[in-house]
Amino acid sequence: MNRRLLYTVFLAFICTAFLAAQETTQESSDSQSQNEGVFVSAKKIKDSLYYLTYKNTNAVAFLGRDYTILIDGFDAKAAPKALTTAGRLSLNPVRFLINTHHHKDHTGGNGFYSQSGVTVLCNQQVYNNIWADVNASELQDLKSQRAELSNAMKSAGKSEKGKELATKYNTLSEQNIDRALSYSAMTFFDNFSMNLVNETIDFKNATGAHTSLDVYAYFQNNNVLATGDLFFNGKYPFIDEDFKGSIEGYLKALNQLIALCNNDTVIVPGHGPLASKSDLESYKRMLEYTQKGVQMDYLLGKSLEEVLANKSITANFDAQGYGNGYVKTSEYVRMLYRAAEKRYPRRK
Numbered sequence: 286m287n288r289r290l291l292y293t294v295f296l297a298f299i300c301t302a303f304l305a306a307q308e309t310t311q312e313s314s315d316s317q318s319q320n321e322g323v324f325v326s327a328k329k330i331k332d333s334l335y336y337l338t339y340k341n342t343n344a345v346a347f348l349g350r351d352y353t354i355l356i357d358g359f360d361a362k363a364a365p366k367a368l369t370t371a372g373r374l375s376l377n378p379v380r381f382l383i384n385t386h387h388h389k390d391h392t393g394g395n396g397f398y399s400q401s402g403v404t405v406l407c408n409q410q411v412y413n414n415i416w417a418d419v420n421a422s423e424l425q426d427l428k429s430q431r432a433e434l435s436n437a438m439k440s441a442g443k444s445e446k447g448k449e450l451a452t453k454y455n456t457l458s459e460q461n462i463d464r465a466l467s468y469s470a471m472t473f474f475d476n477f478s479m480n481l482v483n484e485t486i487d488f489k490n491a492t493g494a495h496t497s498l499d500v501y502a503y504f505q506n507n508n509v510l511a512t513g514d515l516f517f518n519g520k521y522p523f524i525d526e527d528f529k530g531s532i533e534g535y536l537k538a539l540n541q542l543i544a545l546c547n548n549d550t551v552i553v554p555g556h557g558p559l560a561s562k563s564d565l566e567s568y569k570r571m572l573e574y575t576q577k578g579v580q581m582d583y584l585l586g587k588s589l590e591e592v593l594a595n596k597s598i599t600a601n602f603d604a605q606g607y608g609n610g611y612v613k614t615s616e617y618v619r620m621l622y623r624a625a626e627k628r629y630p631r632r633k
């Protein structure tokens with residue numbers, strides 16, 4: 286084969302590869318991909334913005350001029366499929382993954398992304414929460430060791446033995462928070478922005494809402510808002526009380542989100558279909574209505590069982606399917622009842 290022919294063959298190969306890549310892009314722009322029972326779909330929101338869905342959980346892919354950015358990456362099982370799907374949306378590589386919060390359905394794939402050359406970015410609090418969640422039994426072990434030492438310190442008093450125990454106790458306390466994950470992640474503490482060609486993405490925090498810290502992202506030019514789990518569209522929200530989430534914080538977060546929107550904003554919730562500002566507003570009204578209903582019953586002296594039996598509080602929303610999601614109606618009402626108890630403790 287002479288040089289010229291070789292060159293022509295090479296060119297032809299490049300063109301075919303390019304066309305194939307383009308085709309795949311077209312195909313996956315609105316289709317489902319299959320891999321050992323894992324389905325990740327990619328749907329277009331705007332020219333450079335897609336949302337990926339796996340089992341009713343959403344992630345967002347922004348196709349920048351130079352690289353693709355993912356907001357959330359699903360669990361470990363779906364991550365490989367999600368990365369391939371996002372990679373096929375453009376000719377650029379996926380370079381950054383930003384976590385909205387620590388739950389595994391959003392961060393379980395972090396290790397895979399990190400190993401695949403994607404830089405994982407998360408808030409320091411989210412990072413600590415991931416560690417605490419992944420290593421729950423280890424953390425429990427540290428806590429019980431600490432409790433034992435604390436008792437021993439009391440009996441040893443101010444003696445040398447007591448001091449020695451106190452040092453050990455402090456080390457254990459630090460270990461509780463300063464643990465490393467098995468993959469690299471860059472952490473940030475505050476709101477921040479990514480200033481890209483043709484787009485600015487603002488990342489902001491909400492505290493004590495769905496978890497102790499949730500991050501949401503607003504794409505200024507595209508006017509798209511990715512809420513993470515600060516919005517379970519059409520379902521009662523899960524509020525992680527073990528990780529300092531609360532209904533009061535959740536409502537505050539919804540106000541923050543609503544303030545960012547206008548009537549054209551496209552909202553990608555953590556779970557459920559795409560939404561508009563008015564959907565978000567009616568979601569907030571649903572939360573307020575049910576919260577006030579449960580609180581009122583509680584203040585009238587009703588027991589949890591009595592409130593659970595009072596179906597009128599949630600009937601309207603149950604009929605719309607709000608209780609057929611992650612959180613059943615009774616669990617949601619229990620959470621609201623606990624919140625009321627916390628807010629207005631009964632005298633014993």
Ligand SMILES: [Zn+2]
Pocket residue numbers: 386388495514
């Ligand atoms: Zn969550």
Ligand SMILES: [Zn+2]
Pocket residue numbers: 342388390391514555556
């Ligand atoms: Zn979730």
